[in-house]
Structures are given as C-alpha cells and as structure tokens.
Amino acid sequence: MSKYPLIVRAVEWVDGKVRWINTNLLPYEELYEESQDHERIARAIESMEIRGAPAIGVAAALAIAATALKFSNINSVDELKDIISKAIERLRRTRPTAFNLFWALNRISNVLSRNYSSVEALRKAIVDEALSIYHEDIETNIKIGEIGEKLIDDGDTILTHCNAGALATAAFGTALGVIRAAWYNGKKIKVIATETRPVLQGARLTVWELKKEGIPVTLVTDNMVGYIMYKGLVNKVIVGADRILLDGFVINKIGTYSIAIIAKRHGVPFYVAAPTSTIDPVSSINDIVIEERNANEVRYIMNKMLITMPDVDVLNPAFDVTPPELVTSIITEKGIIEPPFRENIMKILSL
Known part of the structure; x- marks a missing residue:
C-alpha cells in the first residue's frame, strides 16, 4: 500500500x-x-x-x-x-x-x-x-519520487517539460513523481509547466494532473523558458526520458535539449528522472531512431484548427537528444546517478 x-x-x-x-x-x-x-x-x-x-x-x-x-x-x-x-x-x-x-x-x-x-x-x-x-x-x-524529492528544497520553483507524470506511467510518474513526493512530504513548491508543442502534453496533461492534486502550477509557452530563467524564476528543472544511453545522452520530448542549454547558461540544475528500464545499455547515439510524426500535428492545433498553409512542408521530430554535459544528474529507483555517467550508470545497473 x-x-x-x-x-x-x-x-x-x-x-x-x-x-x-x-x-x-x-x-x-x-x-x-x-x-x-x-x-x-x-x-x-x-x-x-x-x-x-x-x-x-x-x-x-x-x-x-x-x-x-x-x-x-x-x-x-x-x-x-x-x-x-x-x-x-x-x-x-x-x-x-x-x-x-x-x-x-x-x-x-x-x-x-x-x-x-x-x-x-x-x-x-x-x-x-x-x-x-x-x-x-x-x-x-x-x-524515484522518494529519492528525487531529497534534491528539492522547500520553496523551490521547478520547471518541467512535456508530461512525465502519472499519465506517462502506470501511476505516480517520474519527473512529476519527484514533485508529488516533495509536495506530499510538506515542501511548499511551485511548478512551471511548458505547453510542449505540437501536441501540448504540458498544457493538457501536466497541468491537468497537478491541478487535480492541488499542486501550484503555472503554464508557459515553450519559447518563454529563456525569459523565466533570465528572471531567476526557476530553481530546478526536472524532466523525464524516453531513452538514456550509457554515456548519459538523454532522449526526451522535443524541446528538452533547448531547455538544458538555457539551464546550463543560468546555472539551474537539470535533473532527469527515469526508471532503469529506460536505460539502453547497448545502443550508441548513432543507433537512435528519432520518431518523425505526422505533419498535421504541427499544421493544426489538436487536429482541429489549421494555423498555417495546409500544404507547407513540416519537420516534426517527436524527440531530441540532450548531451551528458548538460545533465546534472539522473534520478532512478536505485539511486541518483552523477557524472561520469558511463561508469556510474554501469554501477547502478549492476545493483
């Protein structure tokens, strides 16, 4: 229980x-x-x-x-x-x-x-x-939530991207699991959620989850991240992952790489929360297939409202790759993995 x-x-x-x-x-x-x-x-x-x-x-x-x-x-x-x-x-x-x-x-x-x-x-x-x-x-x-919440301080404002919550798992979530655990352990935190174009998982799903549990959340557009970090409005970034390589490369929702660069520029810790089952122990960065999704996800909002010319060419990769030098640490169910990632990921996988 x-x-x-x-x-x-x-x-x-x-x-x-x-x-x-x-x-x-x-x-x-x-x-x-x-x-x-x-x-x-x-x-x-x-x-x-x-x-x-x-x-x-x-x-x-x-x-x-x-x-x-x-x-x-x-x-x-x-x-x-x-x-x-x-x-x-x-x-x-x-x-x-x-x-x-x-x-x-x-x-x-x-x-x-x-x-x-x-x-x-x-x-x-x-x-x-x-x-x-x-x-x-x-x-x-x-x-993951219980281990990761120790990285969260009372009063923190945490930025998260896409939805790495209960809706992305069987229940509880990874990145949002850390946020949930901190909240239920009495830490007065706030969350900033990016909208996450083009499918709006942040606006639709992350906000829905957090509002459902009374966790304070503010929605921003994806292109506001630089501004809010420049203004000092974010203490930490926590995202999920769709695949993590032994070298520490993180494949996650498109836009994650940009956030990691901005976080590095402003000295904001960038954490990745994911189970060890997300770690790919075999593939190299050159093996990774980035899913290219239907162009109409970009041409339309929620497949309903056309926002551009219907025949415009579209590039719609679902994920991007964040290099290890931008990752502060990786939060797993077996512990927090710090750089150097290859050495420490291999240790954690052997536990």
Whole structure:
C-alpha cells in the first residue's frame, strides 16, 4: 500500500483487459478505453492515446497478457507461442524511440523462450510477467519520487517539460513523481509547466494532473523558458526520458535539449528522472531512431484548427537528444546517478 495517493492511473489491468485513459481527449474529457485486442492497443500507442515511455511499456506487456487470455481455445503450446510472437512483433513497430517498449516486450519474449508442459502454464507465465511489469512500474516510480524529492528544497520553483507524470506511467510518474513526493512530504513548491508543442502534453496533461492534486502550477509557452530563467524564476528543472544511453545522452520530448542549454547558461540544475528500464545499455547515439510524426500535428492545433498553409512542408521530430554535459544528474529507483555517467550508470545497473 502506497503512502501517496495514486489519484491518476494511466494504464490498468481489469478483468483480463487493458484499461487506459485516452490522453488525446484530456483535459476536456476523461474517457477510459478497454480492450483485449493487441491491435487496438497498438493503435492506441501509435496515436498517443497511451503515451510516455513507461506507460507504453506497461501497456504493451498487458496487451500480450490480454492476448494470451483472449485465445482461450488454443490447446497447443507452439500455437499460442506463435500467436504471442506475432503480437509482440506488431507492438514493437508502434513507436521506435521509447526504450521501455522494447525492454518490456523482451521480458515477455524471454518467457516464451522457456519450455512449458501445458498451454495453461504458458498462459499463466505470460500474465504473471506482464503483471509484474505493471506493479514494478508503480513501485519504481514511487521510489524515484522518494529519492528525487531529497534534491528539492522547500520553496523551490521547478520547471518541467512535456508530461512525465502519472499519465506517462502506470501511476505516480517520474519527473512529476519527484514533485508529488516533495509536495506530499510538506515542501511548499511551485511548478512551471511548458505547453510542449505540437501536441501540448504540458498544457493538457501536466497541468491537468497537478491541478487535480492541488499542486501550484503555472503554464508557459515553450519559447518563454529563456525569459523565466533570465528572471531567476526557476530553481530546478526536472524532466523525464524516453531513452538514456550509457554515456548519459538523454532522449526526451522535443524541446528538452533547448531547455538544458538555457539551464546550463543560468546555472539551474537539470535533473532527469527515469526508471532503469529506460536505460539502453547497448545502443550508441548513432543507433537512435528519432520518431518523425505526422505533419498535421504541427499544421493544426489538436487536429482541429489549421494555423498555417495546409500544404507547407513540416519537420516534426517527436524527440531530441540532450548531451551528458548538460545533465546534472539522473534520478532512478536505485539511486541518483552523477557524472561520469558511463561508469556510474554501469554501477547502478549492476545493483
């Protein structure tokens, strides 16, 4: 039982189905979707109904568990393994940058690699592993919050970018988990949230979460960050991550790199909060695929109001790369990682 309220749950397991809040509709409508169909869940990930690296990983794992239960008439271990393998491959193709997706699906794949005496034994093993991933995510986020909140001083104003909150995880959040823990431990803090163009995750999701729990938040446009740091209005920056490399490169929502540069210029600590499942121990910076999303996300506001010429060329990368020299430290469930990152990340992964 958590000592913190888990008011928002982005992804859940309900009676053998995956249940999620459709983040595309927030803050205007709180609509929960349910499905046992991995294809429906894959489309939800692609369309960003489900978004945020940890939430994507949890949803993908639970989608595989739901698939295992859905095909209850299968009597052959090999046949069920084949169905599950195809579902895993479909989910792998949903979004290329968030490492938690591949980490979670690899865990399920490892379950498939073992020998089973019956279909029921295989089905149970898949469901158990998926539920472990789900519960571990919540526990991990709370640990990140408890470890990270020690970096927060009473009276701090913290800038965060995009949404690394409960809506980006199974519950509680990473960057917002640190903020939540500080708030619930009595620290009088304030948050500045960037709007996060083009999909407005900060304006729509982060503000919604913080207002729901009474945590003071001020919304700014993305291009105000330099001004507010110049004015001394920010004490710390805390962001999440979609992938972290051993060398300390942080791949996160587009705009993170710019904020890190401005923070460095003004001597503001720049913290990254993420579970160790976000750390990619194999890839180099040259291996990373930055997802390029639909041009209409930029041409339109929320796919409704056209804000430019309908045929203008658009560049719409979903993520950017922040180099390690701009990162003060990385907050994980196993502890705070300081530079030099390669050496200290490898130590933390071995714990």
